[in-house]
Amino acid sequence: MPQPSTVWKPIPFPDSRKQEMLTYAEEHYGLHTFRLVHPQAIVEHFTVTTTFDPVYNTFAANTPDLGELPGTCAHFVIDTDGTIYQLVPMDLMCRHTVGLNYTAVGIEMVGESDRDILDNPQQLTAALNLTLWLMQRLHIQLRNVLGHNESLTSPLHMELVSSFRCQTHQDWNHADMEIFRRGLARLAARFGVSLGPPATPVDSGC
Numbered sequence: 324m325p326q327p328s329t330v331w332k333p334i335p336f337p338d339s340r341k342q343e344m345l346t347y348a349e350e351h352y353g354l355h356t357f358r359l360v361h362p363q364a365i366v367e368h369f370t371v372t373t374t375f376d377p378v379y380n381t382f383a384a385n386t387p388d389l390g391e392l393p394g395t396c397a398h399f400v401i402d403t404d405g406t407i408y409q410l411v412p413m414d415l416m417c418r419h420t421v422g423l424n425y426t427a428v429g430i431e432m433v434g435e436s437d438r439d440i441l442d443n444p445q446q447l448t449a450a451l452n453l454t455l456w457l458m459q460r461l462h463i464q465l466r467n468v469l470g471h472n473e474s475l476t477s478p479l480h481m482e483l484v485s486s487f488r489c490q491t492h493q494d495w496n497h498a499d500m501e502i503f504r505r506g507l508a509r510l511a512a513r514f515g516v517s518l519g520p521p522a523t524p525v526d527s528g529c
C-alpha cells in the first residue's frame with residue numbers, strides 16, 4: 324500500500340501544549356507522557372463544517388474543551404476534494420476522542436454527516452487510502468478502526484475521570500462505519516494488508 328500524498332500543515336504544538344497534553348494523559352489515563360506510543364486504533368471523525376480553514380483554526384487555537392486544556396486536534400484532516408492534510412506528528416497525542424486519545428490516531432473529514440463523506444468519492448477514497456496505509460504502517464487491526472460514535476464500546480476505551488466516562492460524539496456511527504470498514508477490507512485484499520480478528524465490542528454500561 325503506497326503512502327498517499329499528504330500536505331504537511333502543522334498546528335502550533337509548543338512545549339506548553341505538550342505539557343498540557345502530559346497533564347491530561349496523567350489525569351485521564353495514568354500515563355506520564357504526551358507521546359502517542361504504539362497506537363492501536365484509528366478513529367474516524369467528521370468536522371461539522373463545510374470547509375477546512377475553520378477546522379485548522381480551531382485545532383491551532385488551543386482553546387479548552389470540556390473545561391480542560393489542551394484544545395482538541397486530530398493528526399489528519401481530509402478536505403472535500405480529497406486533499407489529505409497532516410496537522411500533528413503521529414508521535415504526539417491529540418485530544419480527539421475521549422477514552423482513546425492515549426492510543427488512537429485521529430482522522431477528521433470535512434463534512435456535516437457520515438453520508439456527506441460516503442457520497443463524496445474523492446474524499447472517501449482519500450480516507451480509505453490513508454486509513455489503510457496507517458493500518459499497514461502501524462500494524463493496526465480493522466476491528467480497531469473506529470467511528471468516534473463507537474468509542475464507548477471499544478475494548479481499548481479507558482477513562483479514569485468518571486464525568487468523562489460516557490462521553491462520545493455522534494460522528495461516524497456503527498452502521499456507516501460498517502460500510503467504511505467493508506471498503507477498507509476490499510482495499511486491503513487488493514494490497515495484501517492483513518485485517519486481524521473480528522471485533523469484540525464491550526458493554527459500555529453507559
Ligand SMILES: [Zn+2]
Binds near residue numbers: 367471494
Ligand atoms: Zn469526532
